[in-house]
Amino acid sequence: MSKILAVFGATGQQGGSVVNYVLNDSELFQQYKIRAITSNIDSERAKRLKEKVEVVHGDMLNRASLETALTGVHTVFAMTAPSLGPEVEYNIVKTIADIAVEKDVEYIIFSTLPSIHELSGGKYTKVTPFDAKAKAERYIRGLPIKSAFCSLGSFMENFQSETFLAPRKADDGTWVVALHVSPKIQWPLINAVRDTGKFVGAILAEPEKYNGKTFCAATKFYSLEEMIAIMSKATGKTIFYERISHEEFKKSMAIPEILADMFVEMLAFLEETGYFGPDGEKLVAWASKNARGRLSTFEEYLETHPLRLE
Ligand SMILES: NC(=O)c1ccc[n+]([C@@H]2O[C@H](COP(=O)([O-])OP(=O)(O)OC[C@H]3O[C@@H](n4cnc5c(N)ncnc54)[C@H](OP(=O)(O)O)[C@@H]3O)[C@@H](O)[C@H]2O)c1
Incomplete structure (x- = not known):
């Protein structure tokens, strides 16, 4: 009999x-x-999904709806929605995990992230979406339920959605990416839409083998200058890197201060410690080797999602 995921x-x-x-x-x-x-x-997306799978109402902010949604479930893939705030985010995962235990769910796969607060020795405090997920992961690990984790790298999709990462047109007609960090910083990239399932799929295929493990999920690390060279080649435009001060970077983002501060700290952390901490290269190599399927390169992502520099 099929297990409900x-x-x-x-x-x-x-x-x-x-x-x-x-x-x-x-x-x-x-x-x-x-x-x-x-x-x-x-929603339109839910209606489209209904043509392929069972779709059930469950609001992360409504415990009763989650109790119904998780009845009879064997395995849960849990992620949290952005912009909820760290306390809410942590409590949502805690609630999902508690209900999973109450309902005799066998396995939780949680989309986690490393704690930048801890890995930076307390220096950075504002990258709360990372810290909240790390705290939630710790909570799940303490429960009487099997669990495994996917810690996703930076989404290739961000180049379409985070305007500060996309090249901007300079006054002289060239294109520029301007950040406050070294162009040598290493960025673990994942094509989230295409490849998250390949990491989670590995866990679903061999749940016992991966019980307690974390996939630091990315195709590989790209340096910022490598990413810019790939974007230049893909668009046929000359793109330069400009290192600016963190105040200039903050101003350039034109987003609420709390989010701007978060990105400032996150990039500084990437430069000093690395997204997944000091062992990041090894962790990503292990995860990509054990992913269930070939992972997309940044070049391939840009072929299917062209950057429009006009
Ligand atoms: N961008 C990056 O580089 C990056 C890297 C690593 C991790 N992350 C993390 O990835 C997460 C975002 O993932 P994503 O991009 O896949 O999200 P997404 O595409 O924005 O989708 C958000 C999902 O959350 C669901 N959702 C929102 N509110 C809900 C609620 N109250 N109850 C139930 N479901 C709810 C939505 O479903 P409905 O609307 O249908 O309810 C939707 O499916 C964030 O936590 C972020 O920190 C991002």
């Missing part, structure tokens, strides 16, 4: 990737029956 965020990037991966993997498709969880079953 409840997928949070199924209408979004990473959860959607998990759904698509399982539907297209003959072995996992036989083993798991997907239950997509959404806060809005009437």
